[in-house]
Amino acid sequence: MRAHASWVRVRLRAAPGPALALALLALVTSFLAAAFPRAVDAYEGEGLRHEMRSAPPHRGGIELSAPAAPPDGDGVLAEPLDAARLAAHHRRILAVLPAPLRADTAQSAHGVRTTEPVAATDDWLPRLEGGPTVFTLAAHADLARHARIRSGRLPTAADGAVTPTTPAVEAAVTTATARALGIRAGATVHVPKGLGGTLTVTVTGIVDPVRPDLSYWSYEPVLRTPARLFTPPPVVEPYWHGALLLPVGAAPVLPSVAPRAEAYWRVATDPDDLRAGDRDGLRKAVASLESGPLLAGLGTPDVPESYATSGLDDLLADHDRFTAAVGPVVAVAALGVGTVAGVVLVMAGGLAAAHRRAELSLLRARGASVRGLAGLLFAETAVPVLPAAALGCAAAFLLVPEGRPLPALAAAAAVALVACAALPLHAARLHRRPQPAGGREDPAPARSSRRRTVAELTLLVLAAAAVAALRRRGTGTGGTDALVAAAPVLVGLIAALLLVRLHPLPLRLAARPAARGRGAVGFLALARAGRAPALTALPLLALVVALATAAFGGSVLAGVDGARDAAALAAVGADARVDAEALPAAVTDAVRRAPGVEDVAAVHRAHDLDVGEGGAEGVTLLAVDPDSYARLARRTGLGAFAADRLRAGSGPLPALVSPGVAARLGTGQVDVGPPDGRFTVRVALVRDSTPGHAVRGDFLVVDASRLPGDRHRTPTTLLVTGASTSATALRSAARTADGGATVTLRSAERARLTDSPVQRGAEQVHILAAAAAAGYAVLAVLLSLLRAAPERTALLARLRTMGLTRRQGRGMLVRESLPPALLAAAGGALAGWAAIRLLAAGLDLGPLALGAAQGRHGPPESVPLRADAWSLLLPAAAVLVLTAGAAAVQAWAATRRSTTTDLRAGDAR
Known part of the structure; x- marks a missing residue:
């Protein structure tokens, strides 16, 4: 133990920088790992309290x-x-x-x-x-x-x-x-x-x-x-x-x-x-x-x-169903970020083992055993890591005071274990047998070892089998399923293994035409990219899973945002809506003149319209002005149509109807309406939705000017267009309406869809998960470049002695880094798209997007997960920009130094 303590003390004094960097990485990772389960418990607990506070007394008492x-x-x-x-x-x-x-x-x-x-x-x-x-x-x-x-x-x-x-x-x-x-x-x-x-x-x-x-x-x-x-x-x-x-x-x-x-x-x-x-x-x-x-x-x-x-048992059952529906969406992001964080911790240990290879080889040559060497390195890393992990866990408990302690402590302990064991295990693997200096480090050597081939094939088969099982079984089993949560990780693992094996081939093929060119920079960059050790399995897995997680999270947030917009639009029918028992012409004119109003569509609504066969239940009559209503339908995208289709000469009234009403009316002429004002209609248009019809059910839209009597011509609803319209101005304009007017804004309806703490908490977890995945992806890129930095610097110095200019050297390093990054970005985007397609069949975003309002309005009844192009492409593009920027900085720093010193960098003698 004294020898271990002396070693740790001397080592930390000699190289405090790497120890502090590892401690900082362990602190941040431990904080995130401990904060996640507590954050989930916190928003679920706040959701339970919110449900009980907002429930009617007979339901919550x-x-x-x-x-x-x-x-x-x-x-x-x-x-x-x-x-x-x-x-x-x-x-x-x-x-x-x-x-x-x-x-x-x-x-x-x-x-x-x-x-x-x-x-x-x-x-x-x-x-x-x-x-x-x-x-x-x-x-x-x-x-x-x-x-x-x-x-x-x-x-x-x-x-x-x-x-x-x-x-x-x-x-x-x-x-x-x-x-x-x-x-x-x-x-x-x-x-x-x-x-x-x-x-x-x-x-x-x-x-x-x-x-x-x-x-x-x-x-x-x-x-x-x-x-x-x-x-x-x-x-x-x-x-x-x-x-x-x-x-x-x-x-x-x-x-x-x-x-x-x-x-x-x-x-x-x-x-x-x-x-x-x-x-x-x-x-x-x-x-x-x-x-x-x-x-x-x-x-x-x-x-x-x-x-x-x-009613408490029903309330608790509804709350459990809601959290169970949201759980899988959150678990996917959490497991993705956790995987990337674990890979980065392992990469940090690998980088330290590679940089200290000569030192550790000397210790082995002087008689140190592999077990003893691993023990020394474990003690060395445990001294900065364990306090940092404990501090990160304590910060999570302090910043997220609510939540169960055991899951958070277990997560922080797992982070500390991985961070402490990464360097010893890498060192034990590298120094288990003596290795000659200057050997090749290609990720895909001409003849791979049988153990590596068997291990890669086993992982590939297991991951493919899990994906196939998930695809066959579906995701709609309820609750948080580990297989569902691991979908991006499994797809990312498959993509990483394939890319590690296949990436040298396109790069070496691309190097052949470059060899015929006049300059040597392009050929050298592509040839080195095909043999460079920077694109190994761990960085690839980190990048691919991070990109897949970011794409999944971005698609979830985009789908949630779009669903809320659609639900608010279906509920209101326009940017604003004014309802009353009767809205005379003076009120309509006052609303048109209100500040921010661009257009107004006047609608008379009558429920339970008698349409003959099939009864009157659930059919709503909408008597409208064809021109203003057609403009509104076209602008909102709710069943757009041409106004002329509702205006016809003599004969039955042309009607725009829902599919259910179309099936009842058929293709002939049918008398519909109340006993004191029946009229004849024919089906002219069939649409699934229409403005002003918020509830689920059937509707029939006709020209109000052709209805018998004045009762159906007096509007009961004004659908207002104008993004800057205020509720106060509309209430003031409609204050003379019969029975008092009710004003509903689309923006207010959309805000009401996010009143659940479970929704807000799950969205915040997704946003933080995407940010954490991006941060760890940056670290993965930097660690992979740092690992190859000494060898690149030495090579650049040798080439400069042969006449390579600084500009050419910088260009070669940047070009060398871009092809592997391009492949990783493409693989990550494809993995994200594949994971989304895999989960889309059974993952409903409705509970997260709409909460208790799901199914209350018209579309959307369910919110399927769909791939968002920006969420797929932007993270991939960011990886390319980051890699190019980091390589450019590395090349600039390398060319600023003296070639005399750099010629000895990486020399094993």
């Missing part, structure tokens, strides 16, 4: 309920409903929730309510066509903490004062309920009791909900806002449904009003401390509370039996 038995003949409840018992059971539920399920106690609620609305008998309440106003009566606890008094006072009920036979109680209503139903403080509402008699409810106060969008008020929205219910078919008519908020002390009266009254305990969940690794625990906790031992343990004499319902 838990409700336990117990039926309240109706009173017996003497008016006595079988199970008490007093406030103390309800609150005690509520506290018990919150206390037994298992981790990681945590309750938001401020928004959790309990009480007693009627499960079926009861009709009020008062004539002063508004009455719609469907019948009298109905009410849900709820004794909702903690009303004073969640409401502000607008007028009057809060209702009260003394402990034990209210029984099932009580004839009158107090209640409050929200401001929205009071406004819609005309209720004022002091008003009385009468509802019948189930066992006879009437309950008089005096409204003592009007209240404003505090934070009405959260669970306390929104778990049952009617408590906050009245709604319109509808009578069942065949005659569907509306009637009002409101809520009367009783004090919790008045709960015993509710079973006498509605036999199916129930006590409830609503648990609002708190997702702030949830992490991605908590999903399994959360799923088990919800299952136990819904129908497991936890629910059974909540039984008490006061509440002997309860039922639990929750």
